[in-house]
Amino acid sequence: MRYERPETIQDATALLAGARDKAFVLAGGTDLLVRMQSDDFDAELVVDIKSIAGMGDIVRTPDAFIIGAAVPCAALAENEALVAAWPGIVEAANLIGSTQIQGRCTMSGNLCNASPAADSVPALVAASAQAKIAGPNGTRTVPVEQIPQGPGKTSLEKGEFIEAIVVPDAGAQAGDAYLRFTPRTEMDIAVVGVGVCLALDAEGVVQSARLALGAVGPTVVIAQDASASIIGTKLDDAALDAFAAAASAASHPIDDKRGTVEFRKEVAGVLARRAARIAYTRAGGN
Amino acid sequence: MVEVTLWGGLVPLADNQKTLTVEAGTIRDVLRALQERYPALSGPIRNEVAVVVDGVVYRNDWSREIPEGAEVFLMRRLAGG
Amino acid sequence: MSFDAAYQSQKFKSVGSRPLRPDGVDKVTGRARYGADFNMPGQLVARVLRSPHAHARIVSIDTARAEAVKGVKAVVTAADLPDLTNGDGALFAVLDNCMARTKALYDGHAVAAVAAIDEKSAKAALKLIDIEYEVLPHVVDVDAATRADAPILNDTVFTSGVTPAPDKPSNVANRSEFGHGDVDAGFEQADFIVERSYKTEQTHQGYIEPHACVANCNSDGTAELWVCTQGHFVYRQTCADLLGLEVSKLRVTSSEIGGGFGGKTHVWAEPVALALSRKAGRPVKLVMSREEVFRASGPTSATSIDVKIGARKDGKITAATATLRYTSGPYADMWAELGAMTSFACYDLANVKTVGFEVIVNRPKVAAYRAPSAPMAAFAVESAIDELAHKIGMDAVAFRIKNAAREGSKSSYGPVYGPIGIGPTLEAAQSHPHMSAPLGENQGRGMACGFWFNFGGQTCSDLNINADGTVTLAVGTVDVGGSRASLSLIAAEELGIDYQDVKAVIADTATLGYNDMTDGSRGTFSTSMATISAARNAIETMRARAALTWDIPVDDVFWEDGHAKAMGTKYGNLAPLSVKDIAAEAGNTGGPIAGHSEMVADGAGVSFATHICDVEVDPETGSTRIVRYTVIQDAGKAVHPSYVEGQYQGGAAQGIGWALNEEYIYGEDGRLQNPGFLDYRIPVCSDLPMIDTQILEIPNPNHPYGVRGVGETSIVPPLAAIANAVSNAAGVRMSHIPMSPPRILAALNAEKGK
C-alpha cells in the first residue's frame, strides 16, 4: 500500500484517478483504519487530504457554511456561528464515537463511509446540505443524500472525492435538531437516528419541514409525508402524532444485532416527535 | 466418631449412602477412612474434593482437627473467578 | 512452626489506612509492563488460524504452502502438541481447546498457528494453510441443546449423576442435585407461590488487556514464559504437563495484569506459543486481538433457570426449588453445579431442592467470571423472592430478613452455617438513607442479596529484612487491584514498622514456592495470612538476635511496637532494639534475617452483600438509566479501604453492564456477531452514577485480623437488583438478561396489550 499526502486538489484527484487498484481518501481515518485492521483489507493507495489548503477550514459566506472535508467534528462545536445556525447538525456530528474519535472523524468521511447508521448524515439531509465533489474534470455539487447508495457504496466516480460540505444559511425562523437511540449514553452506533429541520412564519406556523431517518433503511430515509403532516400547524399534539406515525411508516429497518424491526419503527416515531419539538422551539416557536 | 455427608456425585460410589459415620480426628483421617471403606471414592477424593467443617470450606488443609460433634460435608472442589 | 490463624481483636496502626500503593507511579507514568510490553531478542510474531465454523470435523490440514512463505519459521497444528494428558479429562479439554485435534467445536476454535519474523508474513502464511472442513450441524442455545433433536457434540459424553446411567450420548454432561426437606409438602403449606422461568445470555469478563505472552523454549529443555495471568504457578504446571517439560525447567513470570476477573485463570494460547517457540528454536510473542479474546477465551455461561418459591401469609418461605441449565462450551465443567449450590444460599429454608444441568454447546470454553455461576442464579431467585414479597404485601427487605440464613441455618447446598453476615447487610440496607430517598417520574428502586464462597489455598511468601531495616515482601498471588499495598500494610502491622518501609513484589515461579491460582477472592485473604506467618517467623529470629546482642535468654525478650524489649527490670533498662538496629548487626549475629511461610490458608468463610439500585426507565424507548447505586458488603476487616471500595464498585459496574447491555449474539450460522467493544457494550463512564459503598466489618474467626475475601460477591446482586428496580419503575417483570431496550419496550407494549 502507498501513502500519499498531496498539497493540492488537482494532485489528489490525479492520484486517485491514476490508481489501478483500490484507492482510499484519508481525512479523519476513524472508519478507514478500522477497516484496515481486518485481514482481508488490501489497497494500492491511501490519499491523505489534510495537507491541502482549505480542507481544514470552516468558511462562512453570506448564504452558506462551507465545511472543509478535513474539519474534525470536534471543531464544529468550537465554531459559534455554526452552532448558533445549525445546532442539530453540530449535535449529530458530536455524537459520533467518543472524544478521541471526535478529534479526528469528519462529516465528509461519515458521508463516504456510507453506513446506514451514520449520525451526521440525517441531520445534513434534513438541512438540505450539499456535497461539493472534486474530480479529475472539475467540481460538481449534489445534495448529500445522493452520495450514499447502500451500505458501504457511494455514487462517487473514480478519481472523485468530497472537497467540502455546504450547508445553506438557515434563515430566520428556522430550527433543526438531531436525536438518536443508542443503548449506552456514548460510544454506540445509532440504532435509530432522526434529523428534523423546519421553518416557521411570524405566528409560529410551520412553513416547511424536512425529516430524515437514519438506520432504518440501506440509506437515509427522507420521510416526505411526515414533513407534510406538520406543515401549516403549530405542532399541536395531533400534528405530532401524525408526524410520529408517518416517521414510523417511512422506516423499513432490518433486524440485526443492534435492534429489531418493531423497535426501530416505534422508536423512529418517538424520536421524530421529540426532535420536532426541539427544532420548533429552536425556530422560535413557543 | 464423625458423621460425614457426601455430595450427590459421590453417593453412587458409596453404596448409595448419603451419610456415613467414621472414626476420625482430622480431615485426613476422614478421607483415609472413606477411601478404605469405599476404594471407588479415592479418585474424586484425590483431585476434586473440598471438605466443609461447621460451615467453613477447606480445600487443602487436611490437618484441620474436627471438633467433637462437628458437621462434616464433602463438596466438589470449586473454582473462583 | 504451627501458625495460629485464630482472630485476635486488636487496635490496628497500619491496617485500615489508605496509603499510596507501591506500584502506583509505574502505572500512572506508563512504565508498568503488561503482557504485551515484554520483548526478547530475535523473537518471532505468532498468529493463530481459527475455525470460521461453529462445528466441523477437520478432514485435513496441509501447511506446506504456509511453511514456504519467506519469513515463516514454524507452523504448528495439533500434531505438534501430542496428547500427554494420560486420561485426565480436564487437562485433555485444555489441550483440545488450545488447538483442535479432530473437530472445531466453536467459531474461533484454534486449528493452526504460525510464527514468523513479522506480522505481514505471519498473516500471509495463515491464508496459505489449506484446511478442509466437514461442516456439521451446530447448536448454541442452552435449551435447544438439551432437546432430543439437537446435534450431539461429543458422542463419548453420557449424563453423569443420573441412575440408571443412560446408554445414549447427550449434550447434558452432568446432573447435580442439592437440598433438603420435602418440597412438595412445603408447597402444600404455601399461601402464595411464584413460579417463573428466566434466561441470561453469555457475557465476557471484559478485561481491557488482551491475552499476551512471550514464550521461549531452549534445546536443553529449559523454557521461559512472560505472561499476563492470575496464577503463574498454575500456568507453569499446565504448560509443563501439555508440553512434556519438567516443572523446574519452565520459569513463568507474571507480568502486570490488565484485569482478569477469572478469565486469566486458564491457559488459552500460551501452550501454542511454547510449541511454536520449540519448533522454531526462537522466542515467540503471541498477542491476542480483541476479536480473538471475545471469540476464543473463556466467557461465562449462558443460562436458563426455572424457579418456584412458596410462602405463607406471615412471610415464611415454606418451599423453594430451582432447575438450572448452564452452558459450559464444548467441554463440561462444574458451572451448573455451582449455580445449583449458590441459588438459595442466602436463605434459611426448611424445604429446598436445586437441580443443575451442565450443557455442552458450540460456544467458547467457559471459564470463571467473578463468583462464577452465582449472578445468574441470584437473578432468578432474587427476582422471584421480590415478586413473592409483592404478592404477600411485605416489604422486600423485611421479607428477606425474615427468611435470611443465620448461624446454625442449614445451607441449601448442605453444610450448616457458622457466623455469617447476611443479616447485618440487610439491616444496614434497611436503615441506609438510600432506602428512603425520594424517587422521580418513571423511576423505581430495587434491591437484592448475593452470596459467594471465598476460598483460601496454597500460599507462600518470603519476607526479607534488608540491612537498612526495610523489608522486601515477595508474594505469589497476582496483584490486580492493589493487593501489594494491602499486603505491605499487613507486614508493617505485624512487624510494628512503618508502611513506607515495606516493598511488596510478585515473585516468579523460580524464586518462590508454589502458590495456587489467585481466584476465589483469596488474594488478600490467603497471602495476608501467609505474610503474618512470615512476619511472626522473622520476629522470632529478631528476638533471638536481640537476646544474643544483650546476652540474655531469648525467653526474656518480647516484641512490641516494632522493637525487641527485655522483660522486667532485672537486666537494667536496656534500650529497646528496632528492626533497623537488629538488621544493622545481622552480619555478626547469624546472617541475613528473613521470615518464610509455606502454608495452606484455608477457612475463608462465605461472603454476603446487599445492593440497592434506583433506575429510570424511558417508557417510550425502553432504555434504562442507573440513577443511584449502593453496595453494602461485609469485608471482615478492610485492610486498605480504598481498594475494598474499588472491588465493590467494580463488581457492581460489571453487574450493571451484564444486566442492561452485554451479551454474546450468535447468528444462525453459529458465528459470533459482536466480537468487539463496539457491539459488546460494557458500561462507559457516562452510563454510571457514583457508586456508594458501605463496608461492614464482622471479623472472620479464621483469620488473625478477621479478614474476609471481598473480590467477587459484588457482582452477584446487581442483575436482580436492577431487574427489581425496573419492575418497580415500569411495572414489567423482566425475565431475560440483558434487559436491553428492545426487550423492555416489547414487555411494556405487551403490558399495554398493544
Add this chain to the structure above:
Amino acid sequence: MSSIAVSTTINGDDVEYLCQADETLLDVLRNRLGLMGAKEGCGTGDCGACSAIVDGRVVCSCLVLGAEAQGRTIETIEGMANGSELHPLQRKFIEHAALQCGICTPGFLMAAKALLDVNSSPTEEEIRYWLAGNLCRCTGYDKIVRAVQDAAQEMQGERA
C-alpha cells in the same frame, strides 16, 4: 511496500523514524520508539487505552497512521510528568485509588489532561461524557471521576 521517513515532535523532543504506510502511530510508538505507555486494548478506537494527544486533541493512536505524524506535536503518557515531579492528575489518580489493574490509566490520564487543558473546572457530567471513550472494567469509574475533579480543583488553586 517501501518505508516512509517521518520527522515529528514527541513530548517536546525531535523524533525521526521509518514506518510502513499502513503502520499505525500506536505500533510506531510501541514497537519503534519504545514508548510502551500507550496500550492496545482493541485496535479499533473503541476502548481509548491507546490515547495520545496530537496537536492538542486527544485521539486514539491506533486510528492514526504513523505517516500522518509528520510535522505534528505529539504528547504521550511518558511526557506527562515533569521529570520526577508527577502531574497533579497522576498524583490524584494514585491518591484516590482511581486505578486498579492500571492498563486503562495512561489513556485516561491523556484524555483527562486534554479535558483540563480546555475546561479548567468541568462538572461531573462533563467529565463523564468527555471520558466516555476510555473503557475501564475494574473501577466502575467512580474514583476516576473524583480524581479528575480533585486535580482540577488543585490546578485551579494554583492558577488563582
